[in-house]
Amino acid sequence: MTEKKPKRKVNKKDKQTKEPAPPRVAEEPQVKETVVFVGQKPVKNYVIACLTHFSSGSKRIVVKARGRAICRAVDSVELLRRVFLKDVRLQGISIRTEELAREDGRKANVSTIEIILAK
Amino acid sequence: MTEKKPKRKVNKKDKQTKEPAPPRVAEEPQVKETVVFVGQKPVKNYVIACLTHFSSGSKRIVVKARGRAICRAVDSVELLRRVFLKDVRLQGISIRTEELAREDGRKANVSTIEIILAK
Numbered sequence: 001m002t003e004k005k006p007k008r009k010v011n012k013k014d015k016q017t018k019e020p021a022p023p024r025v026a027e028e029p030q031v032k033e034t035v036v037f038v039g040q041k042p043v044k045n046y047v048i049a050c051l052t053h054f055s056s057g058s059k060r061i062v063v064k065a066r067g068r069a070i071c072r073a074v075d076s077v078e079l080l081r082r083v084f085l086k087d088v089r090l091q092g093i094s095i096r097t098e099e100l101a102r103e104d105g106r107k108a109n110v111s112t113i114e115i116i117l118a119k
Numbered sequence: 120m121t122e123k124k125p126k127r128k129v130n131k132k133d134k135q136t137k138e139p140a141p142p143r144v145a146e147e148p149q150v151k152e153t154v155v156f157v158g159q160k161p162v163k164n165y166v167i168a169c170l171t172h173f174s175s176g177s178k179r180i181v182v183k184a185r186g187r188a189i190c191r192a193v194d195s196v197e198l199l200r201r202v203f204l205k206d207v208r209l210q211g212i213s214i215r216t217e218e219l220a221r222e223d224g225r226k227a228n229v230s231t232i233e234i235i236l237a238k
Contacts, residue, residue, distance in 0.1 A: 070190040074230045078216045082228070093212040095234070097197045109201070111193045115214070 034058045038065035038073040046076035051084055054119050060091070066098060066112040077115050091116040153177045157184035157192040165195040170203055173238055179210070185217060185231040196234050210235040 034053040038046050050061050065073035081088050093115050100108045153172045157165050169180050184192035200207050212234050219227045 068187075068190050070193050071187050071230070074189050074214050074232060078214060078228075078230045082216055090214070093214065095193050095197060095209070095212065097201055109197075111190070111197045113193060 032058045033060040035062045038069045043075045047080050050080050061117045063115040067110045070113045089118045091118045151177045152179040154181045157188045162194045166199050180236045182234040186229045189232045208237045210237045
């Protein structure tokens with residue numbers, strides 16, 4: 001499977017200015033960002049969630065997961081990029097540790113992942 | 120215990136060519152890089168593997184995993200950074216899809232992760 005890099009479209013609004021478009025989108029005050037939490041449901045559910053958000057205007061989606069759902073988050077993103085939205089860019093991945101309080105009062109550390117997708 | 124990838128040796132045949140080694144660190148001919156493959160063993164095994172490699176002179180460790188071991192790779196890296204080596208930097212994380220041939224001839228796609236650690 002080949003992952004295509006998104007073709008950078010020429011922004012029509014920028015035609016008036018002579019300079020090339022600045023790094024980010026300047027005319028938009030805020031980028032519409034959505035968070036998709038990945039849990040224990042089947043991978044396709046999260047793929048559909050991402051597709052829905054992108055088609056309803058989101059420019060950035062942050063896919064978050066923790067613990068064992070991390071693999072599922074990676075699977076969802078890869079399936080999305082490979083099959084459904086080949087022009088989606090991976091903007092960044094970060095991993096972290098969260099401290100959770102268990103029911104018996106003890107603390108548990110759980111790893112988390114955040115994958116940022118942009119269209 | 121730990122599965123090591125063969126360290127990429129400098130190919131002796133290349134010595135004849137005059138060109139300097141590309142981008143990498145200039146004063147050091149090669150950065151000592153090691154690969155740790157994360158599989159189904161307990162997290163602490165992989166943490167120990169990383170510790171051992173760093174203490175034996177590795178400057179970069181690439182932690183690789185695929186499928187369900189991805190969570191374990193993230194756990195290992197987080198445990199290492201949180202408890203054992205607080206000065207380790209996360210240089211990058213990448214996710215990809217690999218195509219595997221199953222025994223019955225069909226193909227399966229499996230997600231992979233690579234986490235690059237540097238000291």
